[in-house]
Amino acid sequence: MLNGFMEKLLAGKWIAGPSVEDAISRGERFRKIGIGAIFNYLGEALTDPKDIEEATGIYLNILDKIEDGDQQFQISIKPTQIGLSVSLDAAKKNLERIVSKANEKKIFTWIDMEESELVDKTIELYRSQISTGNVGLCVQSYLRRTKNDVEELSKEGGIFRLVKGAYTEDEKVAFKTKDEINKNYEDILTFMFENTKMFMVASHDELMIEKAVKLSEEHKKEVWYGMLNGIRNQYLIDLQKRGKKTFSYIPFGQKWIQYSVRRMQEAGHISLLMKSMLHGQKV
Numbered sequence: 001m002l003n004g005f006m007e008k009l010l011a012g013k014w015i016a017g018p019s020v021e022d023a024i025s026r027g028e029r030f031r032k033i034g035i036g037a038i039f040n041y042l043g044e045a046l047t048d049p050k051d052i053e054e055a056t057g058i059y060l061n062i063l064d065k066i067e068d069g070d071q072q073f074q075i076s077i078k079p080t081q082i083g084l085s086v087s088l089d090a091a092k093k094n095l096e097r098i099v100s101k102a103n104e105k106k107i108f109t110w111i112d113m114e115e116s117e118l119v120d121k122t123i124e125l126y127r128s129q130i131s132t133g134n135v136g137l138c139v140q141s142y143l144r145r146t147k148n149d150v151e152e153l154s155k156e157g158g159i160f161r162l163v164k165g166a167y168t169e170d171e172k173v174a175f176k177t178k179d180e181i182n183k184n185y186e187d188i189l190t191f192m193f194e195n196t197k198m199f200m201v202a203s204h205d206e207l208m209i210e211k212a213v214k215l216s217e218e219h220k221k222e223v224w225y226g227m228l229n230g231i232r233n234q235y236l237i238d239l240q241k242r243g244k245k246t247f248s249y250i251p252f253g254q255k256w257i258q259y260s261v262r263r264m265q266e267a268g269h270i271s272l273l274m275k276s277m278l279h280g281q282k283v
């Protein structure tokens with residue numbers, strides 16, 4: 001009963017719905033107002049080969065439904081959906097299947113970043129496709145190692161989506177205060193404006209976004225801006241109206257609980273959650 005209610009409330013706000021068709025239809029609604037979509041199939045830490053094959057198949061299926069050369073629609077894959085919890089080789093093979101189709105169709109592919117113990121393997125996974133120039137990697141400013149990773153990967157033509165990070169990490173590997181995480185975000189942003197060809201500023205934080213807008217003007221360099229569907233849709237619309245290239249990250253699928261719990265933890269306070277219910281208005 002509660003599940004049904006929460007599902008309706010959150011699925012409507014943050015998640016497109018259970019099917020590929022729901023994702024595309026939400027993406028089309030964003031397209032109508034000039035905003036692109038990044039589709040992510042829900043689910044992670046898969047170990048059953050059937051589930052891994054199903055998740056890989058869903059990405060191949062959504063690619064089938066996107067027109068060739070569509071610059072407004074992208075996909076984003078969690079490494080542990082396509083086999084990283086089983087073996088790096090399995091994940092590489094499945095990523096190769098998805099990326100070769102995406103590249104044929106000229107659709108951009110992102111690799112999500114998960115827990116810190118997976119970063120080395122995820123970077124290796126990314127390196128297996130980096131030379132295609134049509135795949136990007138999410139990097140997290142709360143990790144102490146990230147600036148160094150970005151410096152190294154940018155020498156190989158890396159394309160990045162910069163986020164703060166969504167998992168609970170130990171202070172040995174991660175900055176814990178908001179000030180440190182934000183300072184690292186700003187440092188990495190500055191590095192990216194100076195040293196990389198393309199990246200996405202993925203945040204709902206006005207401080208980070210307006211800093212990026214300012215740097216973008218100083219460097220005369222346009223970048224992408226991404227937000228999670230339903231968190232601050234109005235701000236994303238405002239950025240689009242200011243001439244910025246914007247994307248909404250749209251999860252879809254049945255496994256909505258883990259994703260929603262993460263978003264509720266970030267909201268941290270019921271008033272913030274209510275704000276997202278009001279300001280993350282449905283598109």
Ligand SMILES: Cc1cc2nc3c(=O)[nH]c(=O)nc-3n(C[C@H](O)[C@H](O)[C@H](O)COP(=O)(O)OP(=O)(O)OC[C@H]3O[C@@H](n4cnc5c(N)ncnc54)[C@H](O)[C@@H]3O)c2cc1C
Pocket residue numbers: 111112113114138140161163164165166167202203204205206226227228231249263264266267272273275276
């Ligand atoms: C496009 C995109 C892709 C992402 N991909 C990944 C990924 O692959 N791996 C990963 O670890 N993380 C990913 N994230 C999540 C990210 O790491 C953060 O957990 C999340 O974006 C919150 O951080 P923030 O930058 O918005 O800043 P915060 O400091 O958390 O928030 C800044 C402000 O935004 C608003 N806000 C933020 N969250 C909420 C909320 N849930 N409800 C209401 N208001 C809110 C509030 O006003 C808050 O003060 C992604 C985020 C985006 C936007």
